[in-house]
Amino acid sequence: MTEHYDVLVVGAGPxxxxxxxxxxxxxxxxxxxxxxxxxxxxxxxxxxxxDAPVAAHRAMTRLAAQPSVSWLAQHQVIGAGPYxxxxxxxRRAVELSFGSLVIATGARELLLPFPGWxxxxxxxxxxxxxxxxxxxxxxxxxxxxxxxxxxxxxxAATLHRHGAQVLGIHxxxxxxxxxxxALQLWRWPSRMVQALQLRxxxxxxxxxxxxxxxxxxxxxxxxxxxxxxxxxxxxxxxDVLAIGHGLVPNxxxxxxxxxxxxxxxxxxxxxxxxxxxxxxxxVYAAGETCGIxxxxxxRIEGGIAGHMAxxxxxxxxxxxxxxxxxxxxxxxLARHFALDPQLHALADAGTIVCRCEDVxxxxxxHFVDSRAARLATRCGMGACQGRICGSxxxxxxxxxxxxxxxxxFPARLATLATSAIPAFLSHDSGDHHA
Amino acid sequence: xxxxxxxxxxxxxxxxxxxxxxxxxALAAPACFRRSVTGQPRAALCGMGVCFECRVRINDxxxxxxxxTPVREGMQVRTDD
Numbered sequence: 323m324t325e326h327y328d329v330l331v332v333g334a335g336p337x338x339x340x341x342x343x344x345x346x347x348x349x350x351x352x353x354x355x356x357x358x359x360x361x362x363x364x365x366x367x368x369x370x371x372x373d374a375p376v377a378a379h380r381a382m383t384r385l386a387a388q389p390s391v392s393w394l395a396q397h398q399v400i401g402a403g404p405y406x407x408x409x410x411x412x413r414r415a416v417e418l419s420f421g422s423l424v425i426a427t428g429a430r431e432l433l434l435p436f437p438g439w440x441x442x443x444x445x446x447x448x449x450x451x452x453x454x455x456x457x458x459x460x461x462x463x464x465x466x467x468x469x470x471x472x473x474x475x476x477x478a479a480t481l482h483r484h485g486a487q488v489l490g491i492h493x494x495x496x497x498x499x500x501x502x503x504a505l506q507l508w509r510w511p512s513r514m515v516q517a518l519q520l521r522x523x524x525x526x527x528x529x530x531x532x533x534x535x536x537x538x539x540x541x542x543x544x545x546x547x548x549x550x551x552x553x554x555x556x557x558x559x560x561d562v563l564a565i566g567h568g569l570v571p572n573x574x575x576x577x578x579x580x581x582x583x584x585x586x587x588x589x590x591x592x593x594x595x596x597x598x599x600x601x602x603x604x605v606y607a608a609g610e611t612c613g614i615x616x617x618x619x620x621r622i623e624g625g626i627a628g629h630m631a632x633x634x635x636x637x638x639x640x641x642x643x644x645x646x647x648x649x650x651x652x653x654x655l656a657r658h659f660a661l662d663p664q665l666h667a668l669a670d671a672g673t674i675v676c677r678c679e680d681v682x683x684x685x686x687x688h689f690v691d692s693r694a695a696r697l698a699t700r701c702g703m704g705a706c707q708g709r710i711c712g713s714x715x716x717x718x719x720x721x722x723x724x725x726x727x728x729x730x731f732p733a734r735l736a737t738l739a740t741s742a743i744p745a746f747l748s749h750d751s752g753d754h755h756a
Numbered sequence: 757x758x759x760x761x762x763x764x765x766x767x768x769x770x771x772x773x774x775x776x777x778x779x780x781x782a783l784a785a786p787a788c789f790r791r792s793v794t795g796q797p798r799a800a801l802c803g804m805g806v807c808f809e810c811r812v813r814i815n816d817x818x819x820x821x822x823x824x825t826p827v828r829e830g831m832q833v834r835t836d837d
Contacts, residue, residue, distance in 0.1 A: 357805055359826050364804055370774035371757075396824075412825075430806045442788050442799035452803030453823065457775035458782050542787060542797055572806075677801075677809060680794040705808035705819070710801075732808075732819070 323416050327353035327392070329631040330407065330420035332399055332575060335363020336617055337609030338426035339381045340624025341631065345424070346388040348632035353418060354385075355394035355409065357731075361385075363428055364448060365476075365617050369455040372483060381621075394418075400733040402578045403743035405604075408729075415737035422604040422631040425576050425592060426624060429569035429610035431473075432589075434714050435675050435683065436668035437537045439565075443544025447566035451477040454484045461485035466547060466558060468492040468535045469566040471659045472517075472616075477564055479523040489560055490528040492549060494567075494662050497531040503658040510651055512618060536668055538563055550664070567661060569614045570713045574726045579605055584613070588716045590723070596645075597638055598627040606630050615652035622648050666718045676711040678704020686715070692724035705732050760829045771827055778803070778810050778822035781835060789822065790836040812836070 329345040331338045334356035342354040354361075360368045366378035373379075385391055394409075397416075401408035406419045431446040438444065445453065447469050454460050465486045467478045470493060478488050493500065507514045530551060537548040539557075546559045573583055576592040582601035583590040591613040598606045608627035609620035622644045629638035669675065671684030679700040689695035692702060692712065701715075702708030702724065712723030729738065758773040764784035771780045778800045781789060788797030789810050800810035803823050810822040813834040822833070 358824060368774065370772045370779075430804065431802060433801065433807075440792070440796060440798060442797050445800060446802050449801055449803035453776070453778055453782075453800055456803075456823070457772045457779040458800075458803075459779070674796075677792065677798070677807070680792050680796070705811065706806060709806045 323414075324406075324419055325353070325416060326419045327351055328421045329353070329424065329628070330418055330422075331355070331424040331426060331628070332407070333363065333426035333428055333609075334358070334361040334393075335426060335428050335609065335620065336366060336378075336381070337428070337620040337624035337627070338363070338424065339385055340621045341424040341426055341606075341608055341628035342391050343381070343385050343388065344625045344628025344634075344637070345632040346385075346391045348629070348634050348637075350390065350632040352388075352391045353394055353420070354391055355397035355399070355418070357396065357398040359395050361393065364452060367452055367455050369480075370457040371455075398731050399575055400729045400731060400737055401741060401743050402575060402730070406743060408737065408741045408743050410733055410737045415734070415740050417742065422606065423579075424624075424627045424631050425581075425600070425605065425607040425611055426609050426620075426627070427572040427575055427611045428620075429571050429614055430709060430713075431566040432568045432570050432713055432717060433565070433710055434567050434665060434668070434717060435673050436535065437670060437673050438539060438544070438547075440674050440677055441538055441540045441544045442542070443540060443561060444538050444563045444565065447477040447564040448473050449566065450562065450564035451480045454480055454486070460562070462487060463561045464489055464559070465562045465564055466490060466492065466535070466560045467564045468533075468547075469568075470494045470661060471566070471568045471655070473566060473569070475517075475520045475524065475529075477566075478527060479520050481564065482523060482527065486562075488524075488527045489558065490530055491524070492530045492533040492535065494534040494665055495531060495659050496552075499658045500531050503654065506654055510618070513651065534662070534665055535563060535565060567665065567717070568659060569610060571611045571613060573611060574730045576600060576605070576607060576611065577726045578728060578730055581605060581607070585722070588719070588722075589713060596642055597630055597635070598623060599630065604631075613652055614655065615649050616655070619645065619648035619652065661717070669718075675714060676701040676704065676708075678706050678711075681711070686720065689721070691721050695721070696724065707731070760827050762827050762831045762833060764833045765835060773827070775827050776823055777812070777814060777820075777825040777827055777831070777833055780827050781810075781812065781822055781833060786835045788835065
């Protein structure tokens with residue numbers, strides 16, 4: 323079964339919502355799809371217990387009023403061919419063909435291995451925020467928030483609102499870096515307001531700098547963590563550790579489509595020009611998949627990509643100044659929250675790196691590329707397809723994450739059997755036997 | 757607030773209608789969501805459908821991500837503990 327859309331938008335976060343809105347404004351028939359059951363992506367994720375931010379509510383309401391936009395919930399992209407995507411829902415498989423495509427797949431959390439990180443009770447920071455918004459019980463729980471980046475504050479604020487006892491926020495960046503970061507915020511007034519609101523919400527919760535978790539303890543579940551600070555280390559008892567080390571662009575879909583990726587940093591990002599064109603004709607990308615720059619940049623880029631996908635060059639070009647300004651924030655973020663090399667050295671030989679296949683760091687010692695490691699140890703061959711361990715090993719400087727292979731996500735056999743996409747018929751990377 | 761009833765390993769838990777299956781499991785508090793290939797207990801990690809640590813059996817379908825699945829009245833969930 324094939325359905326056709328003039329413009330197909332993958333990802334219904336702020337960038338995807340803006341893209342669908344912009345494209346529909348030019349009369350295009352738009353399909354907006356997301357693997358999640360609801361719109362909003364991560365930053366605007368629906369909260370089962372609290373109201374949505376005003377901007378999120380407005381964006382979704384405006385889009386719902388567009389009759390030419392079809393909202394395709396729980397649509398997981400499995401494969402990609404020329405002008406077509408293979409998509410799986412909980413009930414069926416469908417091929418979606420498109421005139422142009424906007425990739426707004428966002429980012430995932432960077433989760434670095436350290437002893438004890440596989441214990442139940444250890445979650446991502448954005449991870450626990452997402453879980454709590456879906457009614458995961460945090461009420462009265464002693465939660466320690468740690469890692470790096472502004473997401474820690476947003477996560478702590480959500481957890482606090484949901485009744486968690488947030489013991490403290492441990493930011494690995496040192497106080498001096500945080501001071502210069504705060505001093506630059508006036509250049510982005512909306513960011514400044516956001517930061518001040520977060521500080522007000524988090525009144526009374528200690529915010530530590532130059533401080534990181536080195537080990538998690540527990541017998542079958544987390545009971546305490548070791549914290550390293552500039553003044554020495556200590557052990558803190560807690561029920562939950564919410565820990566994230568920043569964000570990694572989701573580039574599996576653009577990679578599969580053959581879009582050129584920017585591989586300058588430890589983590590690849592989708593390469594785009596000023597007008598958000600990827601290297602593949604009629605394929606555009608917007609938001610975090612193009613490099614981590616936050617909500618404001620994502621919304622502007624979604625607009626640009628949506629206009630472009632609908633052939634409205636002039637409307638897109640009018641937003642370029644705004645985009646440049648918002649993107650500058652990305653550089654400031656990356657500079658000030660750069661990870662302390664000590665965090666790269668926390669895992670020891672016995673620490674599991676690949677959680678799907680239980681491969682330890684020690685087992686990877688002699689491998690210099692992801693393919694050799696995968697063939698010998700199964701590292702990265704599990705259900706997450708290296709999304710967690712591949713990014714962690716790239717961050718640790720061990721080896722870059724290997725190129726993806728179809729399917730983009732684990733799929734039902736029935737889905738693959740129905741596909742006419744050539745990638746599933748002829749793809750051969752040479753190590754299928756593994 | 758509207759709630760629905762979900763069975764986690766045969767035990768009924770009442771959760772908000774907007775909750776994910778992951779939240780229902782956390783409320784039922786089994787030892788873990790799944791056992792790793794070497795038998796370690798694991799639970800939800802990323803909360804956004806990329807790590808697959810929360811995969812469980814839902815209405816007899818294996819390997820479903822609990823964090824991506826909204827609860828439904830009478831849903832049967834099996835963890836691996």
